[in-house]
Amino acid sequence: MQRKRFNQLLNEILKPELIKDFCPNGLQVEGNDDVKKIVTGVTASQALIDAAIAIGADTLLVHHGYFWKGEASVITGMKKHRVAALLANDINLFAYHLPLDIHPEIGNNVQLAQLLDIEIETGLEPTSNSVAMKGRLKTPLTGKEFAEKVSQVLNREPLTSLVRTDKIDTIALCTGGGQGYIDLAAEQGIDAYLTGEASEQTIHSSREQNIDFFAAGHHATERYGVKALGELLVQQHGFDVTFIDIDNPV
Structure with a gap:
């Protein structure tokens, strides 16, 4: 082509x-x-x-x-x-x-949600192109159980702030460096927030607003959108596509 x-x-x-x-x-x-x-x-x-x-x-x-x-x-x-x-x-x-983060089928957010059994319901922001999403776990889990699931699926132990005793039902997420959205998630009464990175203030937001927090790695949470895009190009257009994962601990 x-x-x-x-x-x-x-x-x-x-x-x-x-x-x-x-x-x-x-x-x-x-x-x-x-x-x-x-x-x-x-x-x-x-x-x-x-x-x-x-x-x-x-x-x-x-x-x-x-x-x-x-x-x-x-x-x-x-x-x-x-x-x-x-x-x-x-x-x-x-x-x-960002177009690859928010795509409704092959985007990073949707792909990560599928891997972690999260049902996306809508955007976290009040816009049609929200970068962060929110939904529910198909099976509610404790913070510790969800952290273990993230670790198993992504092959990377997440940084966590587990402050709640109840199981996680509602959850918001934004792959990559989306830690700033935790406050918006907390404002909406969401149980947990998942992203790639954490800042110093993120942990305080978690503790003081009673929302569980998981940072699973910028790279680790964003491997799946571009991989899915490549698979689509193979399946629908016959391209020769190779996904190469250059490991990054961040």
């Missing part, structure tokens, strides 16, 4: 125009005009680029790309080496951030 058409296809699937983001969504670095062999991954790190080069990929499709708002606009140092490797090997870089 021609690169331009592939970009259009991704935009049709993910609809980036519907949400304001912190980076450009879509094609970020132009490479080969013909998209045939795709590598998907969470972040366009040097390790992922090297892995894509090693298997002869012409396209890299990630959740975390480049050119974030607020970062230096110059292409030097680490960014220079990454971009140089992409250009030297004629590899396209496509990145989708």
Whole structure:
């Protein structure tokens, strides 16, 4: 498929125009005009680029790309080496951030919820494109039991703040660095909040507002959206797609 058409296809699937983001969504670095062999991954790190080069990929499709708002606009140092490797090997870089978090079928939030037996009901924010979601556990669990489930499913022990004695019924979630939404979840009387990261103040919010909190890792909670997107491209469009997971403890 021609690169331009592939970009259009991704935009049709993910609809980036519907949400304001912190980076450009879509094609970020132009490479080969013909998209045939795709590598998907969470972040366009040097390790992922090297892995894509090693298997002869012409396209890299990630959740975390480049050119974030607020970062230096110059292409030097680490960014220079990454971009140089992409250009030297004629590899396209496509990145989708928030559109891949909120997609109702292959998004990070929905994919994580399915893995953890959470039934999504609606967005946590009062908007049609809420980044955080809320719902219920299919089977209510104690905070300790849910932490064990997270650990088993994600192969990563979560950081927790378990402050309630009752079982968790209602739960809100936002993959990645969504710890700031805990206060909104608490305001709505939700039992627990799950995200990827924690800040110092997050634990105080949990303790003082009586809401159980789980931080299961930014990378660990965001592996599944881009993987699902790649699987969709294989099943519906016949692409050669390889998901490569570059481990990250954060």
